[in-house]
Amino acid sequence: MLADYPLKYLALHWPNIRSMGWAAIRNATPITRPGTLPELPVHHSMHVPALNNELLDQYVAWTGAPANRYRTEMPAHFCSHWAMPMLAKLGSLAPYNLLSLLNQGLRMQIHKPLIRDEAIALRGSLMDVSDDGDKVRIHTRVQASNPKGELAIVIDSYSTVPRAKPAGKSKPAKREEYEFNTAGSWDAEEEDGLAFAMLTGDFNPIHTIKAVGKRTRFKSCILHGFGQLARTWEVLHNAAYSVADLDVRWIKPLPLPNAGMQVQTSTMKDSEGYTQLRLAAADGTLHMVGRFK
Numbered sequence: 001m002l003a004d005y006p007l008k009y010l011a012l013h014w015p016n017i018r019s020m021g022w023a024a025i026r027n028a029t030p031i032t033r034p035g036t037l038p039e040l041p042v043h044h045s046m047h048v049p050a051l052n053n054e055l056l057d058q059y060v061a062w063t064g065a066p067a068n069r070y071r072t073e074m075p076a077h078f079c080s081h082w083a084m085p086m087l088a089k090l091g092s093l094a095p096y097n098l099l100s101l102l103n104q105g106l107r108m109q110i111h112k113p114l115i116r117d118e119a120i121a122l123r124g125s126l127m128d129v130s131d132d133g134d135k136v137r138i139h140t141r142v143q144a145s146n147p148k149g150e151l152a153i154v155i156d157s158y159s160t161v162p163r164a165k166p167a168g169k170s171k172p173a174k175r176e177e178y179e180f181n182t183a184g185s186w187d188a189e190e191e192d193g194l195a196f197a198m199l200t201g202d203f204n205p206i207h208t209i210k211a212v213g214k215r216t217r218f219k220s221c222i223l224h225g226f227g228q229l230a231r232t233w234e235v236l237h238n239a240a241y242s243v244a245d246l247d248v249r250w251i252k253p254l255p256l257p258n259a260g261m262q263v264q265t266s267t268m269k270d271s272e273g274y275t276q277l278r279l280a281a282a283d284g285t286l287h288m289v290g291r292f293k
Contacts, residue, residue: 013201
């Protein structure tokens with residue numbers, strides 16, 4: 001799989017590798033991680049140079065989008081590359097072991113597209129950190145603007161750090177029932193974890209190293225949540241849906257390989273005008289749920 005993408009991509013990912021690696025190492029032990037939580041919210045700014053077009057083209061091809069869809073624009077879900085250093089920096093401010101951090105959900109609001117060959121200005125905020133004893137919940141926000149200072153994308157990312165074995169599963173809240181149709185499907189291949197890493201710079205071993213994956217209860221690597229989102233997003237576009245506001249939660253890891261992933265949308269919108277969304281495996285297991293409009 002490394003041979004499928006030029007090794008020069010690793011140099012393009014150096015800011016991601018450095019920031020995520022440093023955050024993980026620094027917060028791994030009580031000696032080096034922050035001793036206390038700073039007063040919230042905490043804000044940081046970051047400049048992201050124009051992204052490499054070859055890398056963008058390869059990423060677009062991996063997601064399943066036609067090449068002409070992003071000739072001048074960048075896919076919003078490529079935040080998996082350009083937002084990660086900021087998210088790592090913000091997460092490292094919390095005094096917890098980030099090696100066990102789990103992505104729980106994401107909301108993305110798109111005000112205007114980010115354009116190829118233009119730099120991105122980021123403003124990141126650590127919004128909230130709460131500890132209920134069983135787990136720590138971390139809410140970070142990244143706002144991306146174009147060189148004119150115009151707000152383009154707002155990302156609210158939600159993650160957790162397990163603290164102790166939960167006493168028991170809470171009863172899920174009752175939800176309004178919807179009927180769903182299948183908008184399209186995609187296949188999660190065995191090497192997709194490593195492919196996504198080579199295209200975004202997130203080399204978490206649980207996604208990329210088979211020996212690590214085999215030691216988990218899934219007995220394989222699992223696909224990054226942002227990878228699930230990217231593939232699902234492009235299926236929606238292929239089915240003539242547009243996405244300007246999306247809110248999803250990852251509810252079950254996706255083991256690799258996993259053929260026939262079904263992208264399902266509700267037949268009716270909710271009271272706020274959102275279409276319900278879910279990603280289901282061939283056996284009906286739900287891996288990602290949410291809504292968009």
